Amino acid sequence: MTNPMPDQPAPRPVKRRLIVLGAVLVGAVIGFAAVSNMDRLRQQAAPGDPTCAPAIALSKKIEPLARGEVAGLTMAKTPLKLPDLAFRDADGQEKKLSDWRGRTVLVNLWATWCVPCRKEMPALNNLETKLGGPDFQVVAINIDTRDAEKPKAFLKDGGLNRLDYFTDTSAKVFQDLKGIGRALGMPTSVLIDGKGCEIATIAGPAEWDSEDAIKLLKAAVKPAAASF
Incomplete structure (x- = not known):
């Protein structure tokens, strides 16, 4: 078989x-x-950029002032020059972060769909009223990706006329900051010196017009202005 x-x-x-x-x-x-x-x-x-060493020294110096309403600030420990973020102004003209070289800048990312962002904007507007000038500016960049008129209307209706309008409808500025670990959510704010180097970062809102914030920012602006 x-x-x-x-x-x-x-x-x-x-x-x-x-x-x-x-x-x-x-x-x-x-x-x-x-x-x-x-x-x-x-x-x-450019992490470890030697040109950012003064920013680290400044961060260490003002760290004791990061308390109260700005206790959430994370002070820079490693020299870091931010990417040259690109966005547009109210007239549609391209702007870059490097346009503010020589000035201390508080870069803020916000959107109308972000409730904490909307609540934070009046404080940022008041901060610009109090400290804005040749040595310091709040650069608040809107990242709404749809209705371009909505954020403009929000600022106008809220009487937030001290803030220059900047926008990035592609939200690439958020991705660029996220790529270096400096944008974990919304809102995000990064304090940088006149060389574009990080001094401190905060994830979430802060009372930027509070006494605590004003004291810290004044301490950050004066040394930076004196070095240029």
């Missing part, structure tokens, strides 16, 4: 292997693109 032949394993379809291989390749390309973008941001941000 002839023994039956054992069942032979069915060959794996070639088509399936090609699909799997294609998925692996696509994943590799996406991963490479993400890593390349992160590397680009890290290089642009």
Whole structure:
């Protein structure tokens, strides 16, 4: 009696292997693109940049003032020059963070859909009224991606006329700051010196027109202005 032949394993379809291989390749390309973008941001941000050493010294000096209404500030510990963020002004003209070289700047990212952002804007407006000038400016960048008129109307209706209007409808400024670990949510604010170096960062709102905030910011602005 002839023994039956054992069942032979069915060959794996070639088509399936090609699909799997294609998925692996696509994943590799996406991963490479993400890593390349992160590397680009890290290089642009220039961590350890020696030109930012004075910002670290200043951060250490004013750290005791980070209390009360600005206790949430994280003081810079490692020299970090921010990416040259690009956005537009109220007339649609392109602006870059480097346009403020020589001035201490409080960069703030906000949106009308962000409730804490909306609540924080009057304090930022008052801060600009109190300290705004040749040595300091609040640069509040709106990142609404849809109705471009909505944030303008919000500022107008709220009488927030001391803040210059800046916008980035692509929200790339948020992604750029997120790429270097400086934007974890909304609102986000980064205090930088006249060389574009980080002094301190805060995730979330703050009472920027409070006595605590004004005292800290005055201490940050005077040394920075004196160095230029």
